[in-house]
Amino acid sequence: FTPEERARLNEQLPKYLAPHLTATRSGPGRTTLTYIEGWKIKNLANRLFGFDGWSSSITDVTVDFLDVDQEGRVYVGVSVMVKVTLKDGTFHEDIGYGSSENQRSKASSFEKAKKEAATDGLKRALTSFGNLLGTCLYDKNFCKYLS
Numbered sequence: 001f002t003p004e005e006r007a008r009l010n011e012q013l014p015k016y017l018a019p020h021l022t023a024t025r026s027g028p029g030r031t032t033l034t035y036i037e038g039w040k041i042k043n044l045a046n047r048l049f050g051f052d053g054w055s056s057s058i059t060d061v062t063v064d065f066l067d068v069d070q071e072g073r074v075y076v077g078v079s080v081m082v083k084v085t086l087k088d089g090t091f092h093e094d095i096g097y098g099s100s101e102n103q104r105s106k107a108s109s110f111e112k113a114k115k116e117a118a119t120d121g122l123k124r125a126l127t128s129f130g131n132l133l134g135t136c137l138y139d140k141n142f143c144k145y146l147s
Helices: 003-012 038-049 106-127 140-146
Strands: 023-026 032-035 054-068 074-086 091-103
Touching: 003 038, 038 054, 038 106, 054 106, 074 106, 091 106
Parallel strands: none
Antiparallel strands: 023 032, 054 074, 074 091
């Protein structure tokens, strides 16, 4: 990165996400989880780093379980490691998890679980770069402010 790009990133990355970039869903024990959707975090990374200023790769895939019930319904759990690398070589890796339940075929079950795991891993790896890419979503006070 140029000195100007680095200065802009150092200014932008500590900022918290704008509320319109976040979403919520039900969590365990009647909790509400705040998150950023996969397509939004990709767009945000493109704006921050440039479309050619970052890349991601899946460095490991593990099938945690594969079950087929008596009716032939498929249940799959998949873990992946995702690495996000910036154009200057800086990188962060994190794990992602995806599952699929009650699918009619192994193919559709694996497709859903792998895509979910890859997106989860990408989001988790990007959070390591700063608040603007999701670190702030681990701040319970910020999440309460959003709701």
